[in-house]
Amino acid sequence: xxxxxxTPKYLVTQMGNDKSIKCEQNLGHDTMYWYKQDSKKxxxxxxxxxxxELIINETVPNRFSPKSPDKAHLNLHINSLELGxxxxxxxxxxxxxxxxTIYFGEGSWLTVV
Amino acid sequence: AQSVTQLGSxxxxxxxxxVLLRCNYxxxxxxxxxxxxxxxxQGLQLLLxxxxxxTLVKGINGFEAEFKKSETSFHLTKPSAHMSxxxxxxxxxxxxxxxxxxxxxxxxxxxxxxx
Numbered sequence: 001x002x003x004x005x006x007t008p009k010y011l012v013t014q015m016g017n018d019k020s021i022k023c024e025q026n027l028g029h030d031t032m033y034w035y036k037q038d039s040k041k042x043x044x045x046x047x048x049x050x051x052x053e054l055i056i057n058e059t060v061p062n063r064f065s066p067k068s069p070d071k072a073h074l075n076l077h078i079n080s081l082e083l084g085x086x087x088x089x090x091x092x093x094x095x096x097x098x099x100x101t102i103y104f105g106e107g108s109w110l111t112v113v
Numbered sequence: 114a115q116s117v118t119q120l121g122s123x124x125x126x127x128x129x130x131x132v133l134l135r136c137n138y139x140x141x142x143x144x145x146x147x148x149x150x151x152x153x154x155q156g157l158q159l160l161l162x163x164x165x166x167x168t169l170v171k172g173i174n175g176f177e178a179e180f181k182k183s184e185t186s187f188h189l190t191k192p193s194a195h196m197s198x199x200x201x202x203x204x205x206x207x208x209x210x211x212x213x214x215x216x217x218x219x220x221x222x223x224x225x226x227x228x
Contacts, residue, residue, distance in 0.1 A: 004156075041201060043157075043218040056215055090156060098207050099145040099164035102216060104157040 003027050004105035006091045012111045013081055020077045021108045023091030029103075031055075031096040032074035034066060037088040037107070049074055050096050081112045115140045117204050119219035127227050132176075132191040134222045136204030139185065143209040146187040147216065148178055151201040160202075163187065164209070174198070199226045 006023040013019050025032060033056075034046040048056035049068040063079045078085060091105040120135040138144055145164045149157040161172025168180040178189045187204060204219040 041151075041221045043203065043205075043221075045215055048215070098209060099162070101147075101159050101162065103159075104149075106156040107154075109154075 004091055004093055004103050006089075006105040006108050008108060009106060010109045010111075012113060015081055015083060015112055017081050018077070018079045019081060019110070020075055021089055021091075021110075023074045023076070023105060025072055025091075025093040025103070027093055027103060029093040029095050030071050031094050032068065032071070033092040033094075033102065034074065034076050035090040035092060035104075037090060039087070043090070047074075047076075078110075081110075083112050086110055086112045115144070115206060115208065115217045117206050117217055117219035119202075119204050119222050121222055122220065123223045123225065125225040125227060126194045128196055129193050132189070132194045132198065132224065134189040134202050134204075134224065136178075136187045136189065136219060137185050138187065138204075138206050140206060140208065143182075144206040145209045146178075146180060147205045147207075148172065148176070148187075148189050149203045149205060151203065151221075153200070157203065160189070194224075194226045196226050196228065199224055 004025045031050045033048045037043050046060050047066040051071050052068045065077045068074045088107045090107050092102045094100045094102040116139045118137045147162040148160040151157050161170045163170045163180045171177045176191045201221045203221050205216045
């Protein structure tokens with residue numbers, strides 16, 4: 001069984017559209033994350049939720065809105081997509097404690113044209 | 114502020130040769146350190162991590178890393194490279210202790226293995 005699964009894996013969309021990426025984990029973790037990997041492979045955290053509560057919110061345009069209906073799910077909605085939003089978005093999860101392993105999903109490749 | 118520096122964005126070795134990927138960190142508190150591997154078009158997989166205890170850490174696929182506090186380093190090594198090791202490798206850290214577990218990543222090192 002896939003531990004952290006996200007859908008869709010590939011998404012091509014036009015500028016100005018709104019899109020969502022869904023993520024689910026079956027590891028029993030209480031904390032979930034969204035990371036963004038840019039074209040130069042640099043990884044940066046965007047958001048983190050612990051038991052449905054937003055605990056990390058980096059400097060991200062407010063066009064990006066995460067939603068966590070329960071601790072096993074964390075979705076990312078993006079409004080008014082821009083060319084610069086093209087990237088790979090990784091969902092991840094862990095137990096909330098420093099040093100615990102963070103498990104990553106396979107990534108969602110978003111291309112805005 | 115915490116930061117992670119990976120020296121060398123691209124390392125090329127021959128099959129069977131030693132692999133050495135360098136990672137240095139900057140942290141105001143003792144760090145927890147991680148190495149992740151990313152194969153093409155895939156997610157990140159943990160290779161190994163250091164939290165406390167023994168400073169030489171062994172991971173999967175024959176990799177190991179040594180935490181050297183005096184050098185603020187956590188270099189990744191493997192005695193003999195295999196073609197299947199070709200991938201992007203990321204060093205990452207989080208502040209040790211407490212509940213601050215946000216990972217800060219280095220910019221990655223692409224490992225190429227030549228036959």
